Structure formats: C-alpha cells, structure tokens
Amino acid sequence: MKRLTLDQWEKKYIVAPVERFDQKNTMFNRWSWEPEIRKQLKDWCFTGEVTDKQGYALRDLALRRSSRVGTAVSMSDMSKPNPSRFTRALSEAMKEVRKAAVLPGQTPSMDAADLNPPDWAKEAYASDPESATRDIKKVSRYFGADLVGICRFDRRWLYSHTYDGEGPSGGPGDAPVVIGEHIPQEIPEEFKYVIVTCFAEDYNMMKYYPSWITHSATSMGYSMMAITNQFLSAFIRSLGFKAINCAINDVALSTPMAMQAGLGDLGRNGLLITPEFGPRVRITQIITDLPLVADQPIDFGVTEFCNVCKKCAQLCASQSIISGERTSEPLNMSNAGGVLKWPINAETCRMYWGRMNRPCTTCISCCPYNKTYDLFHRTVSWFTDHLRWADPFCVKMDDLFGYGKPKKADNFWEEWRPQQL
Numbered sequence: 001m002k003r004l005t006l007d008q009w010e011k012k013y014i015v016a017p018v019e020r021f022d023q024k025n026t027m028f029n030r031w032s033w034e035p036e037i038r039k040q041l042k043d044w045c046f047t048g049e050v051t052d053k054q055g056y057a058l059r060d061l062a063l064r065r066s067s068r069v070g071t072a073v074s075m076s077d078m079s080k081p082n083p084s085r086f087t088r089a090l091s092e093a094m095k096e097v098r099k100a101a102v103l104p105g106q107t108p109s110m111d112a113a114d115l116n117p118p119d120w121a122k123e124a125y126a127s128d129p130e131s132a133t134r135d136i137k138k139v140s141r142y143f144g145a146d147l148v149g150i151c152r153f154d155r156r157w158l159y160s161h162t163y164d165g166e167g168p169s170g171g172p173g174d175a176p177v178v179i180g181e182h183i184p185q186e187i188p189e190e191f192k193y194v195i196v197t198c199f200a201e202d203y204n205m206m207k208y209y210p211s212w213i214t215h216s217a218t219s220m221g222y223s224m225m226a227i228t229n230q231f232l233s234a235f236i237r238s239l240g241f242k243a244i245n246c247a248i249n250d251v252a253l254s255t256p257m258a259m260q261a262g263l264g265d266l267g268r269n270g271l272l273i274t275p276e277f278g279p280r281v282r283i284t285q286i287i288t289d290l291p292l293v294a295d296q297p298i299d300f301g302v303t304e305f306c307n308v309c310k311k312c313a314q315l316c317a318s319q320s321i322i323s324g325e326r327t328s329e330p331l332n333m334s335n336a337g338g339v340l341k342w343p344i345n346a347e348t349c350r351m352y353w354g355r356m357n358r359p360c361t362t363c364i365s366c367c368p369y370n371k372t373y374d375l376f377h378r379t380v381s382w383f384t385d386h387l388r389w390a391d392p393f394c395v396k397m398d399d400l401f402g403y404g405k406p407k408k409a410d411n412f413w414e415e416w417r418p419q420q421l
Contacts, residue, residue, distance in 0.1 A: 001275065001300040001385060009260065009297040015328045018338035020160035021253060024182055025333045027350040032165035033179050037347070041354040048212060048358050055211030055409030064212040070223025073230050074247040081244070081251070082162040082183045115238050122240035129291040136232075136292065140197050143231040144224050146281070147198035147274060149261030149295045153287055157253040159185050185251070191244065193292040195232070196254075196261040198274060198281040199224045201364075202419060203372055206280055207407040209365040210358060218361060221282030222248075229284055241290040253336070254283040262295035265302035269312040269321055269363035270344035273302045275381065278369030301385040302369070306342070308391040311404065312363040318352035320345040321363060366404035368395065 004012070023029060030037050031044045038044070048065075050058045076090050077083075083091070125132060133150055140148040165180030205217040229247040236243040246252060255272050258264060263283075264274035271279040275298075303326075313321040322331075326340045334346035353359050364370060371377040383390040398404065 001298055003262070003296040004299055005296065006260070012299075012303075013259075013266070013340050014338060015340050016338040018156045018336070020156060020158060021336045022161045022163070023159040023250060024161060024163035024165075024180075026163075027334050027346040029163045029165050029180070030334065031350075033163075041351055043357075044354050046353045046356070046358050055208055055213055055412070059413065060212040060216075060409070064216040064219055067216045068219035068223055070220075071226045071248065074226045074245065077230070077233070077245045077247065079233065079243060079245045080162075081185050081187055082164075084164045084250075085181060115240075117238070117240040125239055126241075126291050129293050132290060133293040136195055136236075136290075139235055140195065140228065140232055143235075144199070144228040145197035145232075146200040147263050147276065149196050149258065149263045150292045151194050151196060151257055151260035151262075152294050153187075153192050153194050154257070154260060155187075157256045158187060159250075159252060161185055162250060187244065187287060190289045191242065191287050193288055193290065193294070194252075194257050194261065195286045195288060195292070196258045196263060196283065197225065197228060197232075197285070198258065198263055198272075198277070198283050199228070200277045201280045201282070203277075203280065203370070204416075206361065206365045206370065208409050208412060209362055209406050210356070210360045211409050212358065213409055213412055214361050214365065215359050218282070218359065225282050225284040229286060233286055236286065236288055236290055239290065241288055243290075244287040246285040246287065249284060251287070252285065254285065256339070257285055258283050259297055260294075262298050265297075265299060266341055267302055267312075267367065267369070268306040268310065268342045269367060270342060271364065273367070273369050275300055276373045278371060279364045279367050280370050300381065301388075301391075304388055305368075305384045305391050305394075309368060309395050311366055311368065311395065311398075315362055315366050315404075316349075317360065317362060318345075318348045320349035320352070365406070368398040368403065370404070 024033065031041075032038070048056075048061050050056070050061055054060075075087060076094060078087060078091050136150070137148045161182055162185050163180055163182050165178070199221045201217040201221050206214050208214050226247040229245050233243040233245045244251065255266065258272045259266060264272040267273040267279055269279060272281065272283060273279050274281055310323050313323040321344060322342050326342055328338055328340050329343070330337045331343045331345050332347055335343040349360075369381075380394060384394055
C-alpha cells in the first residue's frame with residue numbers, strides 16, 4: 001500500500017471539471033418527483049414482509065427493523081445547513097418540552113451545545129492540530145467507529161442542493177407526485193476539515209445475502225454511525241468548535257471524502273474498498289472548523305484487481321454494474337460526472353430493490369476484498385497490491401474456496417454467535 005499526494009490522487013481520478021451533485025438526483029429521491037421513474041414500479045417501498053422462509057421470517061425482519069432504530073438520534077440535529085422539515089418541527093417542539101420540563105429553581109441538564117469554554121483554552125487547543133487529530137481519532141473509536149480519517153473539506157463533494165421529499169422508504173408508485181423541498185446548500189468558509197468514519201458490518205451476517213439477516217448488519221451500521229456522530233459532534237462542540245453532523249449522508253458525497261481521508265479506494269461496485277473490511281462498511285462524516293491534520297489517500301491495487309475480477313458485475317441480479325473499463329461519462333442523472341470510475345446504474349439497482357421488497361447486498365458480500373482482516377488474507381492482499389500477475393490467480397482461488405456464495409439461513413439462529421466487545 002502506498003500513500004498518494006492529493007495531486008497524484010487527482011491525476012488518477014479527476015479527468016474533467018466536477019460539478020457539485022444535486023441530492024434531488026439520487027435514486028432515493030427521484031422516485032418522489034419524477035413521474036417517468038415513479039410509474040415503473042407499483043410500490044417503491046422495501047420495508048419487507050413476513051414469510052415462512054428462513055432468513056425472511058418474523059424474527060429476521062424484526063432484527064432488521066430494530067437494528068435501524070439508532071438512526072432516530074439524528075432526527076433532531078439542527079447542525080446541517082438545510083435541516084429537514086421534520087427536524088425543524090421536532091426541534092421547535094423539543095424547545096417547548098424542555099421549557100415545560102424545568103421546574104422553578106431547577107437547573108437545566110448539561111447540554112454540550114450550550115458549553116462555552118474560555119477563549120484561552122480554545123485557542124490553546126487549536127494551536128496544536130497534531131494533538132487534536134490524535135484526540136479526534138481516539139475519541140471516534142471510543143464512541144464506536146471502526147475506521148477514522150481526516151481530509152480537507154473539498155467542496156466539490158458538497159451537494160449543490162438538498163432535497164427533502166417523501167423519504168427514502170418509498171411509497172405507492174400510482175400515488176400523485178409530490179415535489180419536495182429543494183434548497184441550495186452552502187457551508188461557511190470557516191469549515192475546513194472533514195472527519196470521516198467507517199462502521200464495519202458483521203462479516204458472518206453478510207454471508208446470508210440478500211436476506212433480512214444481512215440487512216440487519218447494514219442497518220446496525222447506520223445506527224452506529226448516527227449514534228457515534230452524535231457523540232463526536234458533542235465532543236467537538238464541547239471543545240468550543242463547530243460540527244456539522246452528516247449522519248445520514250444528506251449533506252455531501254461520502255465515498256470521495258473517505259478516499260481523500262485515506263480510508264480506502266474505489267471499487268467496480270461503486271463502493272469504498274477498505275484494506276480492513278473491503279466494501280463492508282457504512283460511511284459518514286462530520287464537517288468542522290477545528291484545525292486538524294489531513295491524512296493522505298491510499299492506493300493498494302484495487303483498480304487493477306477490479307479490472308481483472310468483475311465478480312460483482314457477473315453476480316449483480318439487476319446487471320447494474322458495468323463489466324467494461326472505467327469512464328467519466330454518467331449512465332444517467334444519478335451519476336456524478338468528471339470522475340474516472342465504474343458508474344453504477346442506480347435506476348435498475350433501486351428498482352430491483354423495489355421488486356424484491358428488500359435491499360440487495362450481493363456486490364458487497366461477493367467481493368473478494370470482503371474478508372476478515374487476519375494474517376492469511378492480509379498476505380493475499382499484499383500479493384494483489386504488489387504483483388499484478390497474482391490478480392487472476394487470486395480471483396480463481398476466491399471462487400475455488402467458495403467465498404462470496406450466499407449461505408442458507410436454515411440454522412442461523414442456532415449457530416449465530418454475536419460479536420461482543
């Protein structure tokens with residue numbers, strides 16, 4: 001693995017001017033305002049239904065839904081430039097609740113957002129970015145992050161507009177189109193750094209794709225990133241600095257920021273590939289004015305390996321992953337242009353989810369980089385990083401050993417050994 005300068009990273013990926021992407025054009029939003037897209041499915045939800053099939057039974061769906069409850073902690077966070085209508089309404093309601101809850105003569109409970117450290121202490125802390133960076137990384141891991149990196153705030157990845165529509169869960173395709181709240185987004189120049197964190201999904205649970213068991217691991221990743229971001233934002237504000245909590249990824253594009261923060265490289269499946277977990281991570285960020293030291297992007301042979309492998313493209317049920325060469329040309333409006341990559345057809349991918357009534361994680365679970373970070377697999381990764389001739393051999397061995405094949409859920413609940421700290 002080698003570390004790149006930002007100029008080297010730019011030469012590898014940026015081939016044309018990058019225009020800021022509009023959140024309205026993500027496939028999680030297009031169904032709500034674009035009639036031609038909306039009418040292609042009767043139901044855009046993927047909330048799931050109970051069946052008698054193992055992996056899709058009552059307890060499996062209950063595990064999936066309960067694993068995602070942690071995302072609720074970010075619903076009242078007003079730090080984003082354009083908080084949602086629900087968040088604004090909830091914030092106002094909570095102000096009234098707090099007022100009513102404080103009895104005469106009672107001291108309100110401590111709130112990190114209300115702390116006001118002395119200027120001398122704040123200035124002293126800001127004068128040592130190296131120590132602050134060390135602290136942030138340790139605190140991030142303490143609060144639950146599996147990986148953490150720092151990058152300078154590259155505003156090309158900031159959404160040009162935010163879109164607050166009917167929500168990512170979807171809805172009936174034959175219902176009337178309702179245009180959501182579409183607002184330009186800007187962040188003050190004082191915000192110069194981004195703390196990017198990754199949260200690993202359970203390796204063994206991801207083997208049961210595309211069942212509710214696998215999506216429980218994904219849901220837990222979203223819950224953990226929301227909870228950790230809430231804690232970490234409070235820590236930064238307690239130091240006297242500002243923090244924009246991007247917990248549910250509705251402020252900026254996560255993957256390029258994670259790459260610039262040195263957490264991984266871009267795979268054929270359109271996902272961040274990390275050395276430790278492959279694509280098996282959820283990503284989030286906090287944008288801050290706290291002076292920090294940026295990490296460097298990394299290169300560990302992912303582009304070259306993906307050129308040979310193509311396993312995710314072959315196994316993609318909706319054929320949404322291209323098997324050809326990288327390109328900077330978008331497939332549709334849900335792709336950002338100017339970046340050399342394998343663009344994903346988000347239209348066919350998202351519609352497949354809707355037809356199945358559940359998300360699909362095939363491109364994550366089948367990826368040869370999706371392994372445990374033990375000595376054997378680290379050795380294999382060294383070969384794919386340093387010896388190009390080893391790439392085809394490693395792909396064949398991955399197939400020969402049966403990696404990436406879906407596992408039957410018949411005995412999951414009897415065999416499951418949840419990971420514990």
